Amino acid sequence: MTADGLLFADQTAAGAAAEADDWDGIAADDTRDNEALYLELDGWEGPLDLLLDLARRQKVDLRQISILALVDQYLDYIDQAGALRLELAADYLVMAAWLAYLKSTMLLPRDEQEDPSAEELALKLQLRLQRLGAMREAAGRLMGGDRIGRDVFLRGNPEGLEIARKTLWRCDQFALLEAYGRVKARTAPAVHMVRERPVMTLDSALERVSHMLGVTLDWMELRDFLPPHAEPRLRRSALASSFVAALELARMGRAEIAQEDVFGPMRLRRIAQK
Amino acid sequence: MNELARAIEAALFAADEPMTADALASFLGDAAAGDVRTGLRELAEHYGKRGVHLVERGKRWHFETAPDLAHLLRREKEQVRRLSRAATEVLAIIAYHEPVSRAEVESIRGVQTSGGTLDVLMEAGWVKIAGRREVPGRPVIYATTPDFLDHFGLSSRRDLPGIAELRATGLLDPVEDAYESLVSGAESEGGGEGDQQAPQDASDNDTAY
Amino acid sequence: MNELARAIEAALFAADEPMTADALASFLGDAAAGDVRTGLRELAEHYGKRGVHLVERGKRWHFETAPDLAHLLRREKEQVRRLSRAATEVLAIIAYHEPVSRAEVESIRGVQTSGGTLDVLMEAGWVKIAGRREVPGRPVIYATTPDFLDHFGLSSRRDLPGIAELRATGLLDPVEDAYESLVSGAESEGGGEGDQQAPQDASDNDTAY
Numbered sequence: 001m002t003a004d005g006l007l008f009a010d011q012t013a014a015g016a017a018a019e020a021d022d023w024d025g026i027a028a029d030d031t032r033d034n035e036a037l038y039l040e041l042d043g044w045e046g047p048l049d050l051l052l053d054l055a056r057r058q059k060v061d062l063r064q065i066s067i068l069a070l071v072d073q074y075l076d077y078i079d080q081a082g083a084l085r086l087e088l089a090a091d092y093l094v095m096a097a098w099l100a101y102l103k104s105t106m107l108l109p110r111d112e113q114e115d116p117s118a119e120e121l122a123l124k125l126q127l128r129l130q131r132l133g134a135m136r137e138a139a140g141r142l143m144g145g146d147r148i149g150r151d152v153f154l155r156g157n158p159e160g161l162e163i164a165r166k167t168l169w170r171c172d173q174f175a176l177l178e179a180y181g182r183v184k185a186r187t188a189p190a191v192h193m194v195r196e197r198p199v200m201t202l203d204s205a206l207e208r209v210s211h212m213l214g215v216t217l218d219w220m221e222l223r224d225f226l227p228p229h230a231e232p233r234l235r236r237s238a239l240a241s242s243f244v245a246a247l248e249l250a251r252m253g254r255a256e257i258a259q260e261d262v263f264g265p266m267r268l269r270r271i272a273q274k
Numbered sequence: 275m276n277e278l279a280r281a282i283e284a285a286l287f288a289a290d291e292p293m294t295a296d297a298l299a300s301f302l303g304d305a306a307a308g309d310v311r312t313g314l315r316e317l318a319e320h321y322g323k324r325g326v327h328l329v330e331r332g333k334r335w336h337f338e339t340a341p342d343l344a345h346l347l348r349r350e351k352e353q354v355r356r357l358s359r360a361a362t363e364v365l366a367i368i369a370y371h372e373p374v375s376r377a378e379v380e381s382i383r384g385v386q387t388s389g390g391t392l393d394v395l396m397e398a399g400w401v402k403i404a405g406r407r408e409v410p411g412r413p414v415i416y417a418t419t420p421d422f423l424d425h426f427g428l429s430s431r432r433d434l435p436g437i438a439e440l441r442a443t444g445l446l447d448p449v450e451d452a453y454e455s456l457v458s459g460a461e462s463e464g465g466g467e468g469d470q471q472a473p474q475d476a477s478d479n480d481t482a483y
Numbered sequence: 484m485n486e487l488a489r490a491i492e493a494a495l496f497a498a499d500e501p502m503t504a505d506a507l508a509s510f511l512g513d514a515a516a517g518d519v520r521t522g523l524r525e526l527a528e529h530y531g532k533r534g535v536h537l538v539e540r541g542k543r544w545h546f547e548t549a550p551d552l553a554h555l556l557r558r559e560k561e562q563v564r565r566l567s568r569a570a571t572e573v574l575a576i577i578a579y580h581e582p583v584s585r586a587e588v589e590s591i592r593g594v595q596t597s598g599g600t601l602d603v604l605m606e607a608g609w610v611k612i613a614g615r616r617e618v619p620g621r622p623v624i625y626a627t628t629p630d631f632l633d634h635f636g637l638s639s640r641r642d643l644p645g646i647a648e649l650r651a652t653g654l655l656d657p658v659e660d661a662y663e664s665l666v667s668g669a670e671s672e673g674g675g676e677g678d679q680q681a682p683q684d685a686s687d688n689d690t691a692y
Contacts, residue, residue, distance in 0.1 A: 048593025049593065127661050128593065128658050131658065131661075134649055137645075138644060139571040139572050139575035142643070143571055146553075151550050151557075152536075152549070152553065153288035156291070157290050158497055158499040159497040169355060169397070169398035177435060179362040181440050182363065186384060187382065282534070285555065303555070325491070339496055339497050347493060
């Protein structure tokens, strides 16, 4: 950027001053009275927005605006709004205070200025306004482009492209039957059924043993008391109940029991009744 | 290409529905209906061999894609996939027990069945919803379809082999599971005898004691 | 007109969204992407002077009506979302600076951006979250979408009106950077004179008021 671009180049200052005067008249030119002027505050999104608008009214390149004129315009503006006793958003007042400070330091001799210098602050304000201005202009051009639905139109009723992804499932009879077999085998109910078994009850064993003991006085093996041709399961049951019957008869003093060896055959004999 | 033809082309392209020549003429402002008709015929000719055709249907004109390209625009990509093990089991259970609710399938399988599995079977066209069971909760019940019989080469569900036949072909012999193979070891000793045989065998073994 | 061009024409006519050359190639089956690109260029040229144009927007292609016919079609078809001034500014700032954080947008506009503004732009499908900036606080950064290019008739971001010029003049650089380069630029112009020179001039001018 050249010296021209800097804020306070001679012709800029002169031009800006003229523009500033011009601006004072703008409110009238635009047939705004004070009130209308204020009411526009709502339309500005914050102080920077208002500043940009004021700067544009200087009708010069944003690079050449007079910050000093801009400050005056802004402060005037805030004054007018204040005179109407309208409430101003805090950020407008903060900006006003900051601009008043900026103006005062700009008017001070250079060597009394603090850091950052007034020029730096002013230049940065100007750079910000340029950037906002550039974006606003860009937004305008963007919106002015050939927009779909306003300037260009898409196909009214497109059929649409469709890829129907269809899955062909494959399975065969064997797999089906195998699967059922698998399920059946896996879930075969683990039911424990007690089957009816041939048994000899204790009562019948008691009767049978005491009856057979009554036939002879000799020792008999327990095994001899079992039904001779019974199926194996009945024999096992008879063995158990006959053993208990023998014990019962011995307890009643009607029989005696003998066993020579451990696990040897058990023998049984009637005790003669006195 | 004249301006009217361009305008007709654009208007028909952007239109939501087919338009008559008269409607076009009035839409395009001061165009004469005759000129519009001429324009339409020229455009139709221009598009005649292209991928898009301008066609008249019952006096109304619209663009449509060339009929010979229809297969490109609505293409079906078919992929063959093997039915998963779980889905095959569910299908078999439905086939053997239909109509059957999902809860019943699960209790037969002994495993929870994801809804996706039934979806797959219905997508395949082998299973359909066959109503609801009139019990509390009115669960949906499923059954197989004629396509199912077709695909599996069955003329009716009665063709499905019974349990005894499955056992005879060894299909009830679980082979995967170590525990199950133990059990099946005992069972196969039964040598293909009936359902009742197995407990009998067990008691025979008992006599060894 | 070859078959591939016909197929491309038909597919793009029927498509309800813009398609890239690659998407077209894969949709059309065994077409080579290079051939599709050639076909697209030929078709675009063919349609160049017609009422309907074939355009590329952010690598995606679609048909649209010719912009110069807007006045004929606009009447009934206008369906453009009205954007607030704030939203258009935010959109422009994002488009020209992307990716950009909300704080950066706000520093350019000098006002806070209400969440609603970004929401509107995201809902329209023109702006998306493009990740986070790896600085303290990890702010979310925003960028424009392909739909943005589509809607505003831009072939690519390079087509943004005036972007080259804005870039060249540094108007897309942050104020601090611009200030630094301005000061150092003034310095070099000053032909070896001190840092103070340019501001000195400026303050001299000030006194003219």
